[in-house]
Structures are given as structure tokens and as C-alpha cells.
Amino acid sequence: MKAWKMQSMTGVALACVMLAMAGCKKAEETPAAVAAVEAATPKVGEIAAEIHADATLSPLAQAAIEPKVTAPVEKFVVQRGDKVKQGQLLVVLENRDLSAAAMDNEGAYTSAEASYQTATKATVPEDYTRAQLDLAQAKANFDLSETIVKARTQLFAQGAIPGRDLDTAKAALVQAQSAYDLAKQHFEAVQKTSNQAALESAKGQLQSAKGKFEGAKAQLSYTEIHSPISGYVTDRPLFAGETATAGTPVITVMDTSALIAKVHVAQLLAQQLKVGGEASLQVQGADKEVPAKIALISPALDAGSTTIEVWVRIENPKNQLKAGTPVQVTMTGREVPNALLVPTSAILSSAGGAEGAAGKYVLVIGGDSTVKKRPVTVGVQTEDQTQILSGITSKDMVVTAGGFGLDEGTKVKIGAPDKGDDDKAAGGDDK
Numbered sequence: 001m002k003a004w005k006m007q008s009m010t011g012v013a014l015a016c017v018m019l020a021m022a023g024c025k026k027a028e029e030t031p032a033a034v035a036a037v038e039a040a041t042p043k044v045g046e047i048a049a050e051i052h053a054d055a056t057l058s059p060l061a062q063a064a065i066e067p068k069v070t071a072p073v074e075k076f077v078v079q080r081g082d083k084v085k086q087g088q089l090l091v092v093l094e095n096r097d098l099s100a101a102a103m104d105n106e107g108a109y110t111s112a113e114a115s116y117q118t119a120t121k122a123t124v125p126e127d128y129t130r131a132q133l134d135l136a137q138a139k140a141n142f143d144l145s146e147t148i149v150k151a152r153t154q155l156f157a158q159g160a161i162p163g164r165d166l167d168t169a170k171a172a173l174v175q176a177q178s179a180y181d182l183a184k185q186h187f188e189a190v191q192k193t194s195n196q197a198a199l200e201s202a203k204g205q206l207q208s209a210k211g212k213f214e215g216a217k218a219q220l221s222y223t224e225i226h227s228p229i230s231g232y233v234t235d236r237p238l239f240a241g242e243t244a245t246a247g248t249p250v251i252t253v254m255d256t257s258a259l260i261a262k263v264h265v266a267q268l269l270a271q272q273l274k275v276g277g278e279a280s281l282q283v284q285g286a287d288k289e290v291p292a293k294i295a296l297i298s299p300a301l302d303a304g305s306t307t308i309e310v311w312v313r314i315e316n317p318k319n320q321l322k323a324g325t326p327v328q329v330t331m332t333g334r335e336v337p338n339a340l341l342v343p344t345s346a347i348l349s350s351a352g353g354a355e356g357a358a359g360k361y362v363l364v365i366g367g368d369s370t371v372k373k374r375p376v377t378v379g380v381q382t383e384d385q386t387q388i389l390s391g392i393t394s395k396d397m398v399v400t401a402g403g404f405g406l407d408e409g410t411k412v413k414i415g416a417p418d419k420g421d422d423d424k425a426a427g428g429d430d431k
Helices: 002-029 096-158 163-221 419-427
Strands: 035-040 043-065 071-076 089-093 224-226 231-235 251-265 278-283 290-297 308-315 326-343 348-350 359-365 371-375 377-381 385-390 398-401 412-414
Touching (some): 043 308, 089 251, 326 398
Parallel strands (some): 035 412
Antiparallel strands (some): 278 326
16 A cells, blocks of 8 residues: 555656646747838938928918098998909098099199190290390380481581580480390390299199199099909908098908918028928818928028028919918928938837937848847938938848837847837837
């Protein structure tokens, strides 16, 4: 009986040893876990920097039209939402008083114009002719008196006439001389001063009357408000019969045939942009991006933010986009040809610590199918591609998806990675 017990215990022990050996063998035969990743070699191609900014769409042109006179609104020719052309009549204000004032000034202007014509074609020429004739007559009288004096002087010397006749002739000569001198002075005054003064006076009165008439016409014209631009009526705060106040907008017109997205970017980024460069807009709710062009780059920094204002123009012929819509703007910046490119999803970030300083790295698959971390220097980066400046070559097999969380030396196989790993890679850093 005792021998049987010992034999049983020996059997049990042997069985345990065999089971243990079998377990160890099974554990040794269990293969190591292999991670599935996607991988590719870098490509050489062209890449352009993308500059992103938020903006609000503004109209190409806008006119908040203010009347220059205060008057009740007689009628509106257009309604809110109407499409109008440049120069089209929009609003008519009450203008009977201004119309009467314009008529009164027109009459005064017509009268002044007639006076000017009379002065230039009748009065001034007549005065000149009269002065000229008076001078000629005075000269003739003077010459005659001088001839008489000479003749009587000879006769008196011969004793043919008494001295009284000679004295009378000399007195008449003095009078003729005086009349001639006065006529000559008058003619010179008319010729040099009076005629010119009369013409200037008539011209001044005409210009004054014309200025008053033009002013009255301008005041009258202000009661008819025309559109300075083509576009759509976006605001019309008054109704017919209400008083439009000078300096207060009575109607607003926007030109939305093209829209402007005004963004502010840092000076270094603005240096990569050029007028006419490509851009695009992402509008909330729209499936596709809207193409656009860079229309203006401010030549000076904004004083408040030390950024540069850039205008991006979007053509809007069908008026589908609305002014005031918030958008995300993407502008094409510096272009790099023959760049070494990898998918942006391949770039991982290290937070630093005991392993080294923080930075960017990629996972490269070695010949033994294990991954190794390679620090890289990146250049231009877009949503899809990233330029590699140093760290890898075009022959390296780079993990493009599924690499997040993998330690260096992990064995991998190329295939579809687990979707959860990709989601984690998109939301955190490898430490």
C-alpha cells in the first residue's frame, strides 16, 4: 500500500513536469505581435505653401447714398432687392420751392446775358466811336483856328486888319486847343480804361447771375437721387412722405458682381504672396471650394496689429455668395520645385524628455521589418503633403499611416492599419 502511494505521487509529479514543459514549449512557439501599417517611399515633386485665414466677404463697391438737401420723399423708384444700373434714378424728393428758385435765377441770368451782349456789341463800341469823333472834330477846330491866326497875323502886319481881329482869332485858337486836349484825353481814357471797365463790369454781372443760376440748378438736381454704381439695393430705411435728412443715408446700393475677402497675415507670410496669385474660399455649407485671386497686398503694415492686409477677390456673377458671409481663405504662397515630399500623415511629433528634444520625426521600415524613428526637418507643409529638408532620402520606406504609438523596433507589416490608430494619430503627440 505504501509502495502504491509513492508510485502515484511519482506519477503525479511526472505529469506536472510534462505539463509545465508543454506550457513552456507553447509559450516559446507563440509568435510576437506584428502591427499593420501603410508605407511608401518619398516622392519628388512641386509643393506650394498654403496660408490660411478667416475673413468676412465684403462687396466690391458700396454706396450709402445721402441727400444733400433736407426734403420730404416724393417717391421711391426702386425697392429693396432691386438690381440697378449706374446713373439710374432711385429717389425723388419734394422740390417745388427749389424749382421756383431755379426759374427766378434763370431769368436773372438771361437778363445779365442780354446786358452783356448790349455792352459788348452796342454801348462800348458807341462810346468809343463817339470819343473818336469828338477828338477828330476838336482836332479840326484846332487846325482851323491855327490857320486863321496865321492868316490874320500876316494881314495885321500888312495893316489890312485891326489888332482886335487878330486877338479874337488868338482867343479862338486857345479855346480850340483846350477842346482838343480834352477830347484827346477822353478818347485815351475810353480807349484804355472806360471800355475795358465797362466790359469787365458787364462780364462780372453775367458771371454772378450765371453762378446763382447754376447753384439753384444744382440744388434742384439734388432732389433726384441717382445710383453712382451698378448693383443691388440692400437698404431703404424710409417710405414715401417721410423726410430725408441731409447727411443721412436714404438708400444703399452694393455691387456684388465680385466680393472681397479682407484678411490680415504676418509680414513674413505676406512676402510669399503676389498680386494675381491663386486662392480659394471655403464657405460653410458649400461642398466645393470657391476659386479666387489675390487682388491687393497692402504696401504698409497695419498700425494696430503690425500685420499686412491682403484682399482676395471672388467673382460672383450669379450672386450666389452674399456680403457678410464668414469664410476661410486659403492663399497659395511660396512654390518649391523638386521637393522631397511625404504625406503629412507621416509626420509625427515628439514632446521631448529623456529621449531627446522635441521635434518632428517619421518612422522608417528597416530590412528586418522593424520601424526606426528618424528626426526630420520639414519645410513647406500643406494639408496633404509635407516637404522634407533633411533626415530621410527618397529610398527610405516611410510609414504613412498606422505609426502612431509604435515604439522603435516594433515589427510591422504593410497593410491596412487599424482605423482607431489613425484617429489617435490625428488627435495627439507621441511621447
